[in-house]
Amino acid sequence: MFTSPFPLNNRHLQTLYAPLFRKQSKPKVKLERFELFDGDFVECYWHNEKPTDGQAIVTLFHGLAGSFNSPYIQGIMRALDKKGFASVLMHFRGCSGKPNLLPRAYHSGDTADAKAWLDYLNVKYPNSPLHAVGYSIGGNMLLKLLGEEKENTPLVSAVSVSAPMDLAITAKAINRGFSKRYQSHLLAPLKAQLQEKFKTFEMNKHILLKEEEINKIATIEEFDEVYTAPINGFKSAQDYYARCSAKQFLKEIRIPTLIIHALDDPFMTPEILPLADEISLSVKLDISKHGGHVGFVSGSLFRPNYWLEARVSNFFA
Numbered sequence: 001m002f003t004s005p006f007p008l009n010n011r012h013l014q015t016l017y018a019p020l021f022r023k024q025s026k027p028k029v030k031l032e033r034f035e036l037f038d039g040d041f042v043e044c045y046w047h048n049e050k051p052t053d054g055q056a057i058v059t060l061f062h063g064l065a066g067s068f069n070s071p072y073i074q075g076i077m078r079a080l081d082k083k084g085f086a087s088v089l090m091h092f093r094g095c096s097g098k099p100n101l102l103p104r105a106y107h108s109g110d111t112a113d114a115k116a117w118l119d120y121l122n123v124k125y126p127n128s129p130l131h132a133v134g135y136s137i138g139g140n141m142l143l144k145l146l147g148e149e150k151e152n153t154p155l156v157s158a159v160s161v162s163a164p165m166d167l168a169i170t171a172k173a174i175n176r177g178f179s180k181r182y183q184s185h186l187l188a189p190l191k192a193q194l195q196e197k198f199k200t201f202e203m204n205k206h207i208l209l210k211e212e213e214i215n216k217i218a219t220i221e222e223f224d225e226v227y228t229a230p231i232n233g234f235k236s237a238q239d240y241y242a243r244c245s246a247k248q249f250l251k252e253i254r255i256p257t258l259i260i261h262a263l264d265d266p267f268m269t270p271e272i273l274p275l276a277d278e279i280s281l282s283v284k285l286d287i288s289k290h291g292g293h294v295g296f297v298s299g300s301l302f303r304p305n306y307w308l309e310a311r312v313s314n315f316f317a
Helices: 011-021 071-082 112-124 137-152 167-173 179-200 211-216 220-231 237-244 246-252 307-316
Strands: 029-035 041-047 057-061 086-090 130-135 155-161 257-262 283-288 297-299 304-306
Touching: 011 071, 011 297, 011 304, 029 086, 029 112, 041 071, 041 112, 057 071, 057 112, 057 137, 071 086, 071 130, 071 307, 086 112, 112 130, 112 137, 130 137, 137 155, 137 246, 137 257, 155 307, 167 220, 167 237, 179 211, 179 220, 220 237, 257 307, 297 307, 304 307
Parallel strands: 057 086, 057 130, 130 155, 155 257, 257 283
Antiparallel strands: 029 041, 041 086, 297 304
C-alpha cells in the first residue's frame, strides 16, 4: 500500500511533483506508424528496439493531452525495461505531435484504436504475452475495453492508474476550487488542436460550434458538449459520459486487472470508485489515502521514490 510522509502527502504536490521537478533523460524510442481502419493513424513509440521473440510486451496508454513527453510514460518505460519487458506507447490520435487526418480526434471511451493495435500485436508477436497499462483517461479507456472484450482480449493482465471511471463526476470535480487550474492546463492544448482542425477541415459540416467561439470554452464539460460529443456521434456530453464511463464495465472484466487510485485525487472525488458488487473477481483495487493524480511519489522532497513505477512493473512481473 502506498504511503508518503509530509509534505509529500499533499494532493497537489503529489500531482505536480514529477511534471515540475523530475529530472530524467528521454528514453530512446523507435517509432512505428500504425494505420487505422478509417484512414487515420497513430504513432507508437517502442522503448529502445522492438521485442525479441517471446518477450512480454506492455502497451502504454497516456492521459488527456499526454504523450511520450509525460514523465510517467518515460518513467514506466525504464522500470519495465529493468524487469525484462518490452514497452510501447500507443499515442492517441493527434497526440504525438503530428495532427491526425480526420475532423475527430480521440476520447476517453474510444476503444477501437487500442483494440486494433492489440490485435495487431497478437498476430505479429504470437509468442509474446501482452499486457497494458493506462493512465487517467487512458486507464478509463483500457478498463472499458477489457469489459467489452471480456475473455476475448489478447491481453493477459492490465493496470489502470487514476482513471476517471465516472466521467460526469470528474467533469464536475475538475471545475471546482484549485482543480480549475488543472482544467485550464488540459483545455489549452485541446482548444489549440480544435483551432487547427478548423483550418484543415470544414468543421461546420460536423459540429455547430463556430471557430470564433473556441476561445470562449471554459470547461472540459463545455468542450465535450460542443465538440467531443457531436463529432463522435453522442447526443450530448452527458450521453458521452454515461456511455463511456468505465465503472459500468468492471463487472465484465475477465483477466487479472489492477486499479490504482488515490482518495485525494484532485481530478475527481472518491464517488467514482466502484462498490464491491460492481467489479468482477478478476479486478483488484489498490486504493490509498494519498497519491494525487498519477502521482504516488514516496521518499522525500529531495530524494523522491516513484512508487507507482515499481507497483506497476512488479504486478506484471
